[in-house]
Amino acid sequence: MTYLDLNTPQRTIMTPGPVEVDPRVLRAMSTPILGQFDPAFTAIMNEVMEMLRKVFKTRNQWAFPVDGTSRSGIEALLCSVIEPGDKVFIPIFGRFGYLLTEICERYGAEVHTIECPWGQVFNQQTIIDEMKKIKPKVAALVHGETSTGCMQPIDQIGPACREEDVLLIVDAVASIGGVDIRVDEWMIDAIVGGTQKCLSVPAGMAPITYNHRIEKVIAARKKVERGISTDDDRKNELSRTHPIVKSNYLDVGMLQDYWGPRRLNHHTEATSMLYALREGLRIILEEGLEERFIRHKEHEEALIAGIEAMGLTLYGDRSVKLATVTCIAIPNGVDPESVRAMLLDEFGIEIAKSFGPLEGKIWRIGTMGYSCRKENILFVLGALEAVLIRHGVAVKTGKALQAALDVYATQKKQSKTVVP
Known part of the structure; x- marks a missing residue:
């Protein structure tokens, strides 16, 4: 048997680990x-x-x-x-x-x-x-x-x-x-x-x-x-x-x-x-610890805004949410694994399911480290909306990306007003 050169597919990894x-x-x-x-x-x-x-x-x-x-x-x-x-x-x-x-x-x-x-x-x-x-x-x-x-x-x-x-x-x-x-x-x-x-x-x-x-x-x-x-x-x-x-x-x-x-x-x-x-x-250390923590919070904010604008619901107590992991309640009547598979097959995006009592009830999106970037947030929101529409979910079309972009625009405006 001849084994070909290793040629792994390009992925946008938005799980809670491993990340890009x-x-x-x-x-x-x-x-x-x-x-x-x-x-x-x-x-x-x-x-x-x-x-x-x-x-x-x-x-x-x-x-x-x-x-x-x-x-x-x-x-x-x-x-x-x-x-x-x-x-x-x-x-x-x-x-x-x-x-x-x-x-x-x-x-x-x-x-x-x-x-x-x-x-x-x-x-x-x-x-x-x-x-x-x-x-x-x-x-x-x-x-x-x-x-x-x-x-x-x-x-x-x-x-x-x-x-x-x-x-x-x-x-x-x-x-x-x-x-x-x-x-x-x-x-x-x-x-x-x-x-x-x-x-x-x-x-x-x-x-x-x-x-x-x-x-x-x-x-x-x-x-x-x-x-x-x-x-x-x-x-x-x-x-x-x-x-x-x-x-x-x-x-x-x-x-x-x-x-x-x-x-x-x-x-x-x-x-x-x-x-x-x-x-x-x-x-x-080059980025700075405090700057890094702020970056994770800012991208989390944009992701949450997009998810909720789409008409989806977050899972868990928001007051104790982990900034690096966002859990989404799976809409009724949707095959959660079919959605994950289509995200991977059609868009090259991987999100995670959960375990134990939450298996089949939530999806988990990780925004960690190098995966925590604006282009990834916008990509996963656009792709998730498209896949959910294909699965018959009545999402609020076009709202997710606009809500996330609004958050980024506000953050940008606020950063310009901060005195160095």
């Missing part, structure tokens, strides 16, 4: 390979750590990527902190709260959860009150929930956790680089992001950062591991109460040694992916 990769990132990935201990490469590693600190808004010593998709970073942080029998508290308001629960249970945690209806989030005081009742070792929660398009406020939870000596671990995969996150100010102990969403880098790395409170737990577990290595009886005794991290690849203590000044060999670094992450972070 910035062309600058793709060019960076073609940079020649360096050895992982080459001084030129370790200098790149140091630059990535420095830029991650700025994006996470932290002064933490440790800020580096875990090689693997977003889930690898989530699991690395959890499995490196949790020991069998530890209490973990997880507020669930969408699909990925269940993922946190599953990971923690796999590592032997005693998991306590609370849930609210999908499309809503918790009042922060509800989380704080429940946390105080449970008295867990760890509170783990999702910041931006892509399955529902909602964002959980967390600025009050970190200080409350600190008062109760609870470690706060946050999944910010869908929000980092797209909305404001203040790791130090909000007293987040550990947080994980993803490359394939607002950072506009291919999937394959999970940036994490954590503070001295997490590092203390990691150091204690490493001490147990080293201290019992020559005494089998003592090893068996301690392993029952102080087990070492079960995962080798995702052991943050070992990754810390690899990324730290000792450069202890742990794995072969994903060289081209690190080039990609470096360029993605460089693009973000």
Whole structure:
């Protein structure tokens, strides 16, 4: 069999991840390979750590990527902190709260959860009150929930956790680089992001950062591991109460040694992916964090205006909407997968369905990173209107694009009136 050259179709990716990769990132990935201990490469590693600190808004010593998709970073942080029998508290308001629960249970945690209806989030005081009742070792929660398009406020939870000596671990995969996150100010102990969403880098790395409170737990577990290595009886005794991290690849203590000044060999670094992450972070910092957050909000505003002008309805509580994901209630009598298929086949546009109780009820449009551009917003609105008309939906013809253009015109006028 003869295999042809790879020739992927051109797509406009408007899902909540993966998203379109910035062309600058793709060019960076073609940079020649360096050895992982080459001084030129370790200098790149140091630059990535420095830029991650700025994006996470932290002064933490440790800020580096875990090689693997977003889930690898989530699991690395959890499995490196949790020991069998530890209490973990997880507020669930969408699909990925269940993922946190599953990971923690796999590592032997005693998991306590609370849930609210999908499309809503918790009042922060509800989380704080429940946390105080449970008295867990760890509170783990999702910041931006892509399955529902909602964002959980967390600025009050970190200080409350600190008062109760609870470690706060946050999944910010869908929000980092797209909305404001203040790791130090909000007293987040550990947080994980993803490359394939607002950072506009291919999937394959999970940036994490954590503070001295997490590092203390990691150091204690490493001490147990080293201290019992020559005494089998003592090893068996301690392993029952102080087990070492079960995962080798995702052991943050070992990754810390690899990324730290000792450069202890742990794995072969994903060289081209690190080039990609470096360029993605460089693009973000060149744009400016605050400017980037404003850009995501402005395009979200135009998209929402177009959707509603078309006669469609948004799903979820607007007051806690995640700026990078917009969920649309599917009109009655419409085959949702037929609409998605026609968007892809006729226009080369991909939007997403949802999961669990929302499957078949909403479409999700991601406006993240490089995909969050004016031409993409206008394209997806025009195409969606055309496809819905072909499916017999009584949309308000011609209104969507005009409403979005009105928003852009107003934004442009307002930006000209701002004093530099």
